[in-house]
Amino acid sequence: MNTLVLIDDHTMMRRGLAGYFTQTGRWQVLGEAGSQEDALTLFETLSAGPLPGVILLDIDLHGSWGLDLIPRLRQYYEQKPPALIYSVYEDYAHVKAAIRAEAAGYMCKSQGEAELEMAMDAVLQGRIFFAPHLIVKMDAVSDILLCLTKRERQIFDLVQRSYSNRQIAEELAVSVRTIENSLSIIYDKTGVPGRKELEKL
Numbered sequence: 001m002n003t004l005v006l007i008d009d010h011t012m013m014r015r016g017l018a019g020y021f022t023q024t025g026r027w028q029v030l031g032e033a034g035s036q037e038d039a040l041t042l043f044e045t046l047s048a049g050p051l052p053g054v055i056l057l058d059i060d061l062h063g064s065w066g067l068d069l070i071p072r073l074r075q076y077y078e079q080k081p082p083a084l085i086y087s088v089y090e091d092y093a094h095v096k097a098a099i100r101a102e103a104a105g106y107m108c109k110s111q112g113e114a115e116l117e118m119a120m121d122a123v124l125q126g127r128i129f130f131a132p133h134l135i136v137k138m139d140a141v142s143d144i145l146l147c148l149t150k151r152e153r154q155i156f157d158l159v160q161r162s163y164s165n166r167q168i169a170e171e172l173a174v175s176v177r178t179i180e181n182s183l184s185i186i187y188d189k190t191g192v193p194g195r196k197e198l199e200k201l
Contacts, residue, residue, distance in 0.1 A: 002124060003050065006032045007039045007066065008058040008086070013109075017056065020113050036064040040072065047076035054120050055083045057103075059094060067101040082123045086116065092141040092201055093160030095134055105129035141201050147189045155182050159198050 004027050008014045014032045021027035030052055033039035039061070046052065055073070059066045066085075073080045082104035087094065090108050098106050104123045107116050108131055115131075122129035130138075145153055151172070158168045165183070169176045183195070192198050 001028045002026055002120075003028050003030050003053040004120070005030050005042070005046070005052045005055045005081075007034075007042075007055065007061070007069070008032075009034045009061045010058075013058075017113070021117070024117070034061070036061050036066065036069060039069055043073065043076040051077055051079060052081045053124050054104075055081050056086050056116075056120070057083045059085060059087045059089060059098070067097055067103070070101045070103060082126075084119060084123050084129070090134065090137070091160045091199065092138065093157045095130070095138060096157070106134060107131050108134070137201075144190050144201065148186065152182060152186050152189070155179060156186060156198070159183070159195060160201070162199065 004021055006014045006017055006029060008017075011034060014034065018029045018032060022029060030046055030049070031042045033042045057066050057069065070080075070083050073083070085098045085103050085106040086109060087106070088109045089095075090110070095106055105119050105128055107119045107129075111131060119129045119131070145156065148156060154172060155168055158171060163171065165176050165179045169179045172179075183198075186198065187194065190198065190201065192201070
């Protein structure tokens with residue numbers, strides 16, 4: 001039987017997914033966690049047993065970054081189990097961050113359990129699986145980003161993560177006025193009228 005670990009800070013989401021996959025008769029849920037700290041404790045406990053088939057991982061865990069858990073899996077397993085992201089976020093910045101973290105795939109919570117199980121099966125087979133509409137979006141945004149400078153790409157990524165102009169300025173150690181000027185250039189280059197549209201790319 002395929003094995004699964006659920007890491008999501010919404011209790012009802014975890015219970016719903018656990019119930020669904022258990023009822024299929026194809027999956028055994030080895031454990032659940034709702035925070036980064038609880039997940040690490042769970043990995044420590046599970047490390048004495050067989051390697052989990054799939055770790056289903058949310059990005060936002062009570063304000064902590066769920067993707068930080070992926071590299072830490074090597075502390076508990078010689079062979080890192082695949083982590084499939086299941087998130088409400090569908091923007092370029094979060095998907096790109098998941099790729100950098102070496103996630104095995106990315107699915108959105110707007111998609112149903114059957115689609116999610118298809119992705120899990122693919123990951124079990126050693127394939128990388130991203131929701132098809134995300135691949136289209138990534139390709140389109142990648143083309144747009146070719147016209148941006150390195151600093152403009154940094155600002156773009158932070159906008160996509162909902163940073164305010166002041167937060168971006170603090171992150172990059174520049175003035176708010178500099179960020180405002182850079183955003184005007186980014187709007188022109190990407191052909192969007194403002195921040196809301198840039199966040200949706």
